[in-house]
Amino acid sequence: MRKRGIPILVRLNAQEKQNLAKQVKKTGLSQEAFIRSLINGYVPKELPPPDYFTMMRELHAIGSNLNQITAKANATGHIDTTVFQYEANRLRKTVQDIIAAVTAPERRNDG
CATH class of the missing domain: 1.10.287 (Helix Hairpins)
Incomplete structure (x- = not known):
């Protein structure tokens, strides 16, 4: 497993935090995985319907x-x-x- 030992602090306002949480929830990813995907040039897709x-x-x-x-x-x-x-x-x-x-x-x- 790859280690990620470099922390990065990002400050958001309340609206940005709410938008981030909403987008993360749609994908089913962790917040960290969601942001890493964006950094690597990928836009995570929303989870498919339950069935x-x-x-x-x-x-x-x-x-x-x-x-x-x-x-x-x-x-x-x-x-x-x-x-x-x-x-x-x-x-x-x-x-x-x-x-x-x-x-x-x-x-x-x-x-």
Whole structure:
């Protein structure tokens, strides 16, 4: 592990401290890691939605199933349309769920 033994004191006003804390929280990084990323020329990305990894596993499973269907179709010259349609529908639904989770606007809680 690399040692970082050089402390640097940075003075912020209350607004700057609040902005820094807000940006750090969005990334899930420590404050130090966030600042080091910026110094090294990277802008840290926000954490993905909580169900991101579940959705990615689902996509990988669907892709694997479609690959198996394709391999069987190539080997036998016949495709099981029922299984293929099921996986195609599953893929379509998962993509819609991802779009909703990542790009759809969320209702504000003003109350």
